[in-house]
Amino acid sequence: xxxxxxxxxxxxxxxxxxxxxxxxxxxxxxxxxxxxxxxxxxxxxxxxxxxxxxxxxxxxxxxxxxxxxxxxxxxxxxxxxxxxxxxxxxxxxxxxxxxxxxxxxxxxxxxxxxxxxxxxxxxxxxxxxxxxxxxxxxxxxxxxxxxxxxxxxxxxxxxxxxxxxxxxxxxxxxxxxxxxxxxxxxxxxxxxxxxxxxxxxxxxxxxxxxxxxxxxxxxxxxxxxxx
Amino acid sequence: xxxxxxxxxxxxxxxxxxxxxxxxxxxxxxxxxxxxxxxxxxxxxxxxxxxxxxxxxxxxxxxxxxxxxxxxxxxxxxxxxxxxxxxxxxxxxxxxxxxxxxxxxxxxxxxxxxxxxxxxxxxxxxxxxxxxxxxxxxxxxxxxxxxxxxxxxxxxxxxxxxxxxxxxxxxxxxxxxxxxxxxxxxxxxxxxxxxxxxxxxxxxxxxxxxxxxxxxxxxxxxxxxxx
Numbered sequence: 195x196x197x198x199x200x201x202x203x204x205x206x207x208x209x210x211x212x213x214x215x216x217x218x219x220x221x222x223x224x225x226x227x228x229x230x231x232x233x234x235x236x237x238x239x240x241x242x243x244x245x246x247x248x249x250x251x252x253x254x255x256x257x258x259x260x261x262x263x264x265x266x267x268x269x270x271x272x273x274x275x276x277x278x279x280x281x282x283x284x285x286x287x288x289x290x291x292x293x294x295x296x297x298x299x300x301x302x303x304x305x306x307x308x309x310x311x312x313x314x315x316x317x318x319x320x321x322x323x324x325x326x327x328x329x330x331x332x333x334x335x336x337x338x339x340x341x342x343x344x345x346x347x348x349x350x351x352x353x354x355x356x357x358x359x360x361x362x363x364x365x366x367x368x369x370x371x372x373x374x375x376x377x378x379x380x381x382x383x384x385x386x387x388x389x390x391x392x393x394x395x396x397x398x399x400x401x402x403x404x405x406x407x408x409x410x411x412x413x414x415x416x417x418x419x420x421x
Numbered sequence: 422x423x424x425x426x427x428x429x430x431x432x433x434x435x436x437x438x439x440x441x442x443x444x445x446x447x448x449x450x451x452x453x454x455x456x457x458x459x460x461x462x463x464x465x466x467x468x469x470x471x472x473x474x475x476x477x478x479x480x481x482x483x484x485x486x487x488x489x490x491x492x493x494x495x496x497x498x499x500x501x502x503x504x505x506x507x508x509x510x511x512x513x514x515x516x517x518x519x520x521x522x523x524x525x526x527x528x529x530x531x532x533x534x535x536x537x538x539x540x541x542x543x544x545x546x547x548x549x550x551x552x553x554x555x556x557x558x559x560x561x562x563x564x565x566x567x568x569x570x571x572x573x574x575x576x577x578x579x580x581x582x583x584x585x586x587x588x589x590x591x592x593x594x595x596x597x598x599x600x601x602x603x604x605x606x607x608x609x610x611x612x613x614x615x616x617x618x619x620x621x622x623x624x625x626x627x628x629x630x631x632x633x634x635x636x637x638x639x640x641x642x643x644x645x646x647x648x
Binding site: 239318319321322324325326331334335338362366367369370373374376377378379380381382383384385387388393396397400401402403404405 | 466545546548549551552553558561562565589593594596597600601603604605606607608609610611612614615620623624627628629630631632
């Protein structure tokens with residue numbers, strides 16, 4: 195329990211040869227720069243943060259930063275990629291034979307919120323950058339497309355197994371689910387009067403049962419999507 | 422069909438005495454300033470817009486602006502108040518005896534989205550200001566509180582009439598509904614790959630049946646909120 199927070203997993207089970215030590219140092223340094231960058235983004239806004247601000251906060255030389263991240267934008271991309279990686283892990287799990295997709299989706303929904311729970315300041319800073327800067331937004335849209343495809347695959351697996359309703363396409367379900375989950379994350383950061391993970395769980399429990407096949411007994415009012 | 426867009430309703434059924442003409446001019450001028458302000462917010466961002474930018478776009482003197490809006494912030498407040506007014510109208514409708522709250526809520530959800538459908542640029546500008554400026558955000562939180570109380574009243578009426586599920590408090594349902602509806606509006610503005618009103622309708626049809634009492638037959642997986 196004595197090593198630092200984020201790099202611990204990379205230590206485990208490795209041998210302690212010099213080359214591994216070098217690799218560990220690299221991972222540690224990258225992580226330190228990354229965490230410092232997020233801290234500064236939260237404090238002064240993504241757009242107003244310079245690479246110098248980050249290297250100063252991380253206590254590394256400017257050249258060191260560029261060994262790990264070609265630009266500040268790449269730090270932001272790493273943040274987005276963590277969310278994509280969570281969806282990829284969920285898809286891998288959903289592909290396991292006899293695995294119900296229901297707990298996989300639930301875990302994903304709360305995990306995505308949990309990843310962001312740490313800091314409403316950071317979320318606001320990141321979303322403000324996306325809202326006010328077209329190139330930053332283009333990157334997000336690109337990632338949203340990828341995320342939607344992965345989520346759509348999970349939902350299609352659920353449809354094949356009879357768990358997810360089939361009167362909506364997996365693509366439509368993925369689009370609306372993604373919009374809702376991203377939306378509550380931003381909405382929460384504007385008015386963080388609760389725990390984000392808890393709100394995400396509550397929204398999931400309240401609204402999402404309707405995407406599952408087994409809770410659809412009497413739904414006269416819900417019409418088929420006419421895309 | 423010859424009068425301008427936004428002021429038309431105020432003309433109808435009024436008599437044309439000089440004092441009414443003065444009042445009509447006031448309404449027209451206020452509306453012209455307001456629309457010009459929103460246009461400029463959308464173009465260059467709320468925070469970067471000055472009162473001069475607005476009066477120039479509206480083709481009025483700077484003094485005229487201050488006859489209608491004490492500050493630029495009051496223009497934004499008007500935008501927020503339009504949303505509150507929509508919830509107030511819905512509450513009034515819901516209070517009508519024998520009025521089902523279901524169509525009232527559905528109309529409200531799509532109306533709120535419809536009000537915002539015009540311009541993703543404007544939405545992004547306004548939400549960016551809320552995300553990056555604490556006093557602007559405080560105003561929003563204040564309005565969200567009021568909106569939540571109104572929505573909660575509508576939901577409580579539905580609960581009394583047996584239309585809305587009672588295992589959640591009206592306040593919890595209002596909080597989660599508001600978070601979701603505001604969220605999809607911001608989320609959409611970041612990635613406007615569909616019509617907002619249509620997305621809001623789809624989210625409503627897909628996710629919201631679960632707040633109604635009559636669609637709850639088999640919901641083993643949905644547990645009661647433990648606040």
